[in-house]
Structures are given as structure tokens and as C-alpha cells.
Amino acid sequence: MQIIIKEYDKRDQExxxxxxDLSFEKEGLLSIVKSSSFKFAYSAIAEDKLVGVVFGWSSSFHPYCTYFKILSNPLYALSGVVEKLLSKVESLETIDSPLQTSIWETSIHLKNVYEKSEFKEIRRTYMPILQVADFKEELVPFSEKDHMLKTLSEISSSNELMEKLVLLVKRNYEETHKANPVVVTGLEEWKNLVLANDVIVKGSFVFLDTCGNDILAYSFLHESEDEHSYELGWCGSSSS
Structure with a gap:
């Protein structure tokens, strides 16, 4: 079966x-084509039917790699759709940084193709859905006399604590993203990330030491695209 790779056309949206649906991806990915971070898009056509597509984009926060995503019809897996789209991307002379993508664990064919092309796994993300109604009240495994648990809202007015929190968040994020470094930026920009518009400051918590001077751990809660859900964001702790 002949697979034709061509530049993505808006008419392919039909x-x-x-x-x-077949790739379990959200159609919001299409917004990349209209954004300033967009780099490329190609379609795979077989018998006048769209059987695959690849989008590529960049990130101002992670500027040292090129992101891409391949979607394909599993019925055409043996026709080399993914391989041909990936080969097209790898042949682009405009790409001068490493390629990075993400897949679902169940996407065995994609995983095999990427591994044969010498891609390396650098991270796994688990996305469980927790039903708040199922939680039982439990005893906190520490004494409130010995440690302090405060909301992000409570400490945001303290310049000293906020600076310590931002430094800790920055350090932890950079340490866990060495394979794909972040852009060099100042503490004020990191503070804006911690206090992002979608963060729920009264539902985000900071765990302090006995004196309330040092930050031991943090956990941030965010608004979600789903009306009846929230999302856990950055969570981390100090080296101690």
C-alpha cells in the first residue's frame, strides 16, 4: 500500500x-498549528484517506529540544505510517535540537518504532484519578507542635518564605529535568510560575520545620480543564 507524506492541510481537519479518538489524544493539540511555537506538520495519506499526522513545536521554557507528536490509525500500522512520518521529521534541515515526544504506555507500536530509532525513555508520568469522596480522615503522622503546615496563601505574604519556596521548587525542577533543561531565568519568573493563575493557593500546602523558618516539602493544587476536577501540580521536598 502506498503511503504519501505531504504538508498538513487545514482540509485534513475533516x-x-x-x-x-483512535490515539486517545485531545483535539486541543490542533491549537499548536495556530500558535507561535508551531514548527511543522505533515499528513500521511493512503487511498485518499488520512491515516496519520505529525505535529512539531518548540517551548520557550524548554528551548533545547523540539517537541513532536505522531497520531496514526492502528489499522495501518503494518504499512509503515509512523516510520514514514518519523523519517520525514528526522530529515528536516530546520531542526537543530534533539527530538522529544510522549506516548501512552499502551502504544506498543509507537514505543517499538521510537526505540528502533534510538529514542531513550527519560520519564514516566502516572495520572491516577482520585475520588475525594473516598478519602477517610486520618491522623496526621506528626505533631502540629513540632511542625507547621501552612497554605500557599498563608506564606505568600512572607518574602523570606516565598523566596525559600521558589528556590526549592526551582532546584527540584532543574534536577529532575537535566535530560531536557529549562531556560535560564530569574527567581521572579519562577515565582510567577509558582503563583500561576490556575493555582489554588488555599488548597496548596507548604510543610515547615519546627520554627517555621525552613521549608521541608510542598504540594500545589491547580484548576483543571474538567469542571468537576482539580489537578495536583508540582510536589517536592528538601534534600533533608
Missing amino acids: QIKDLF
């Missing part, structure tokens, strides 16, 4: 919904 067929692309099926690819999103």
Missing part, C-alpha cells in the same frame, strides 16, 4: 477527529 478526517483528523478519528485519529484523535
Whole structure:
């Protein structure tokens, strides 16, 4: 079967919904094509049917790699759709940084293709859904006399504690993203990330030491795209 790779055309959107459904991806990915971070997009056509697509984009926060995502119809897996799209991306002379993508654990074919092309796994992300109604009240395993648990809202007015929190968040994030470093930026920019518009300051917590001077751990809660859900964001602790 002949697979034709061509530049993505807006007319392909008429067929692309099926690819999103088959790949368990959200159609919000299409917004990349209209954004300033967009780099490339190609379609795979077989018998006048859209059987695969690849999008590529950059990130101002992680500027040292090129992100891409391949979606394909699993019925055409043996026709080399993914391989041809990946080969097209790798041949682009405009790409001068490492390629990075993400896949679902169940995407065995994609995983095999990437490994054969010498891609390396650098991170696994687990996304459980926790039903708050199922939680039982439990005893906190520490005495409130010995440690302090405060909301992000409570410490945001303290310049000293906020600076310590931002430094800790920055250090932990940079340490866990050495394979794909972040852009060099100042503490004020990191503070804006910690206090992002979608963060719920009264539902985000900071664990302090006995004197309330040092930050031991943190956990941030965020608004979600889903009306009845919240999202856990950055969580971390000090080296101690």
C-alpha cells in the first residue's frame, strides 16, 4: 500500500477527529498549528484517506529540544505510517535540537518504532484519578507542635518564605529535568510560575520545620480543564 507524506492541510481537519479518538489524544493539540511555537506538520495519506499526522513545536521554557507528536490509525500500522512520518521529521534541515515526544504506555507500536530509532525513555508520568469522596480522615503522622503546615496563601505574604519556596521548587525542577533543561531565568519568573493563575493557593500546602523558618516539602493544587476536577501540580521536598 502506498503511503504519501505531504504538508498538513487545514482540509485534513475533516478526517483528523478519528485519529484523535483512535490515539486517545485531545483535539486541543490542533491549537499548536495556530500558535507561535508551531514548527511543522505533515499528513500521511493512503487511498485518499488520512491515516496519520505529525505535529512539531518548540517551548520557550524548554528551548533545547523540539517537541513532536505522531497520531496514526492502528489499522495501518503494518504499512509503515509512523516510520514514514518519523523519517520525514528526522530529515528536516530546520531542526537543530534533539527530538522529544510522549506516548501512552499502551502504544506498543509507537514505543517499538521510537526505540528502533534510538529514542531513550527519560520519564514516566502516572495520572491516577482520585475520588475525594473516598478519602477517610486520618491522623496526621506528626505533631502540629513540632511542625507547621501552612497554605500557599498563608506564606505568600512572607518574602523570606516565598523566596525559600521558589528556590526549592526551582532546584527540584532543574534536577529532575537535566535530560531536557529549562531556560535560564530569574527567581521572579519562577515565582510567577509558582503563583500561576490556575493555582489554588488555599488548597496548596507548604510543610515547615519546627520554627517555621525552613521549608521541608510542598504540594500545589491547580484548576483543571474538567469542571468537576482539580489537578495536583508540582510536589517536592528538601534534600533533608
